[in-house]
Amino acid sequence: MTLSHVLMLASALFCVGVYGLLTRRQAIAILLSVELMANAANLVFIAMSRFRGGVTGQVFALFSLAITVAEVAVGLALVILLYRSHADTRVDLASELKQ
């Protein structure tokens, strides 16, 4: 296993996340996709630390986890807000502001 392998995996995960982000209609699914992308980044951090030395990557990964968690918490709160007004979490319902 080399760095390249892990990077390819991480990239694949990232792309899956992007795909989900763009195609899913439910807000929760979109949040999940974002999580996936963030975790792909974490994977890269760890891989860098593992294959190129130093603990920086691992430290960064921990911080990254914390940041992402905070962000998702807020995101879920916003989703609940949307749910309260539309009784559904389909993202295309939140599209009254446009142009």
Add this chain to the structure above:
Amino acid sequence: MKELQVLWLPLAVVALAVVALLVDLMLPPPRAKQQPAPIVGWLVVFGLVSLLVGTFVYEPTGTAMHGAYRQSYFATYLQRLFLAAGLLGALGGLDDVQKRTPRRQGEFWLMLLSSLVGMTILPGARDLLLIIVAFELMGIPLYIMAAYSKTDAQPTGAGREPKGYAAEAGFKLYLVGATSSAITLFGLALLTGMQGTTKLDLLSQAPLTPLAALGLVFVLGGLGYKIGMVPFHMWVPDTYQGASTPFVAFLSVAPKAAGMSVLASIFLFGLGAQKDVWLPPLAIIAFLSMGVGNLLALPQTDLRRMLGYSGVAQMGYVLVGLAASDAYGLGMVLFFLTGYLFTNLGAFLVLHTTAEAGGGYGFESMSGLSRRSPPLALAMLMFLLSLAGIPFVIGFWAKLYVFLAAWRAGQVALVVSGIVLAVIGLFYYLRILRAAYMTDEGDLPTPKPAPALQLAIGLCFLAVVGLGLWPRGLVEASTRAGAELVAPVQAGQGAGHLTRR
């Protein structure tokens, strides 16, 4: 102990936030049907004033946390800017927060201060880890503040907009923000991993590998949304329309300045030697921002959206200044951001006032403003002239100097296209003025802004006009601040000048 001195401002903001939280918790619960006084709000205002004064009295310099944070004049300049923006935003929003969300006031201020903590750390941050943490610390409270009034009603014009869109506004801001965070993190992972360090000064030590370059552009793209540059700008008009206007006033200036300072830190300072990687995309983004911002502002009928697109274009002008990629350019960027801060804040606050007076957010709310409230109309006149870049308010000098800096650095095509596109701006700015001065439907009441709001608008007006008539002091300050960031690289700390130019 020295570290605490150097970090005094962010820590002081944290302390202010804690105090605000405690006061809010200890306040007696309001009786039914009674609007609680904005005590926490005023506390925040006075706290911010004290801190702002403090930055003039106490200006430590030095590093902390093993070089991860460096307080210099660059940092001080921007910190004062953020405090001023927070202060004006707070003054402008005091009344609105009290009226619209009376029982949740304290948390709003807590969110504002949290965001300010992140902002005040950013300009001094010299380590990518610290930068990203502070950046997110700035950003996440903004999502909450954007959606603060949830689905409560907004001021109506001719009976439209009975429903509130704050939730949708906040959600769109969040979605773009969260996506961008993930992208930024991914890019940082590649960049710091391949370069072997998170410290900005050491970032250029080794030449960039393709992977690191990829990481670099991911970071560039990920940070772009905060600034509102194209194509990461699409949340701007919706969020500006849906969130509460005084908050939007703050949102339209402070995070943008913070984002710019991060861009400057990472790219000008950290990756200065790798100019040929990030400069061309930056120039293209600048051009697109000026173009899209100005073009899409034209057909708008909601003034919040129009000012939102206008902000996109204005950030395009700032990016032109950054494209000069030298100390003078950065100085002029800081000068522009300062002028823009007062101008845009003021414009949004005036819009807020006329909308609350029953006009809604379309052109009709400005109709006959010169008769209804000559001071407000005059203030709006100055703000719009500044945005349009007409002498002799500060926006004129700002645009002039930014374009001058870019021209001197050789970015001729960008400057020329910028000037042409800036002319388009006149069309829609002047349309607002036409409504204010030359039409009069005659049936709208006189706007009566609250004293705090009047004070905020007045201060912005004084800054815009005063600095426009005598810009020298500010020019000197911002040039000095810009030199503080870029010069250390020039002085040659061995960082990455093994390579070209």
Add this chain to the structure above:
Amino acid sequence: MTPPVLYALVALWTPAIAALLLAILYPLRKKGQPAAVVAILGSLVSLGAAITLFTDRLHDDATHRLVVPWIGSGASTIAEVGVHVDGVSASMLVVVTLVATCVQVFSIGYMHDEPPEAYGRYFTYHALFLFSMNLLVVAPNILQLFAGWELVGVTSYLLIGFYFKKPSAARAAVKAFWVTKFADMGLLFGLLVLFAASGTFGWEPTLSPPVATAVTLLFFLAVVGKSAQFPLHVWLPDAMEGPTPVSALLHAATMVAAGVFLVVRANPLFEQAPITRSIMLGLGAATALFAALLALVQTDIKKTLAYSTCSQLGYMVAALGAGSMLGGFFHLTTHAFFKALLFLAAGSAIHAVHSNEITDMGGLAKRMPLTATAFSVGALALAGVPGLSGFFSKDLVLESVEGKLGNVPYAVLMLTAFLTAFYMGKVVFVAFFGKPSGEKAAHAHESGPSMSGPLVVLMVPTVVAGYFGATFAKVQGEPYHFAFGAGPATASALGLAGIGLAYAVYGRGPRAAVPAPIAMIDRVAKTRAVNRVYEWGFRNVTLVLADGLAFIDRYVVDGLINLLGWGAIEGGRKLRPIQTGLAPDYVLAVVLGVVGLAVWAVFGSWR
């Protein structure tokens, strides 16, 4: 900041504060009387400061300056503003503030019948004028002088057109503005050439002769306009449409003198351009004669005085052209006093008989002794009767002109002195002596104290200023010598002869017949030839040119802009639908953006 600078700043800014207060506080202006108080207070303080400054100058001849950078920054300051105190500016400041204060006090009574709002507006303009004029006088460089110059032009327009509801007044104001504006181009271009050649807007630099000639000629164009020299004199008689105190202040003593002041100020530059000076000498003398001839045939007292002003300005210009800065400046000073006195006294008479025509007056001496005395004293001074101030200053002028350009200007000015005495004598005898010619004249009565006071005040310098010639010269740093030789004697004789002739023709009651030479001049004057030339030029050259340019402006320039605008609007409209309102689409844009950047990073040409 030295005391002289402080005095100058006070003198400069008190009228400005008065003007600002009156401009902003509409209720203050609306009431009328308070506005007068504010304006006059400002003028009095300014006057006090000016006098203090002048007395200080008597024992301090160093130049004091205070300047701050205005345009440009750091080492590359292009222009500065501030105050420059020396003998020239100190003297002019006293003249301006004294006459202005007297005129404003006079206006209290004269403008009494105006509605309060107009009354307030009047005094606001006065305060603004005083500030503008002072700005010009204390200017440390010609750029600030230009700023004051233009401002003074604006206030002149506002004051000439004070009775803006009267079409003739409105037209007169516009005409004055156009003619002087045209001339001001000279000052502007002169400034540009000066800056291009020397990098400064000051009057110190040494220039090569061609450049010096160019700059001074351009400046002189502005002088011709502002000081109503031939052929740009046409606006001054029409400017009499304004209230008489305004004529006294602006169009006799101060504003029209600004042109002369410019030359005095820029003396170092004019010294380097002998060609310009010769032109000035010739034109000044010609104007003096020309205007005096036209004054002969006027029956309107104000128009007489207007042409007289024009003529006397010609004297000043000629003196300056002959190289005598002192001659021109001294005559400016004495002329300011006695011309203002004449105008105010005329105003007093006009107020009494409600008409400007001397044929409606007559015998006023008996009924308005003070006014008559004031007017007579002023007339005598203007005629150059020995003992009064005009005599001394006119002598300086004649002395300086003597021997230059084949003595032609000298002779011309002598002849003009004769004519001056004659037409002033005519006015005095017809208006103040003899029998009253109508109802109003028979029932005229002396004006109140607010109008009489300034008359008395102005009579003082009219009489004694001449004796202070040495002091005046010392303050300017110039040598002064006065000898009652052939020249002054001839001039005095001519003056007395003129008065005598006037008595002979007009002194014994109403004119039986108009003397033949005068009738001839009258016929020529009535053709309004110079005005006709301008009107023809305007109609057939300016308007045609303007029409052509308007076409280009409307279809080419506007067309281009409209095209840009149309393009922008269409572009905006087409781009709009991209903003779909769907959050995932926004994210798509972000992703596409990042993808684009990634493509650049991996395949970009920078490698």
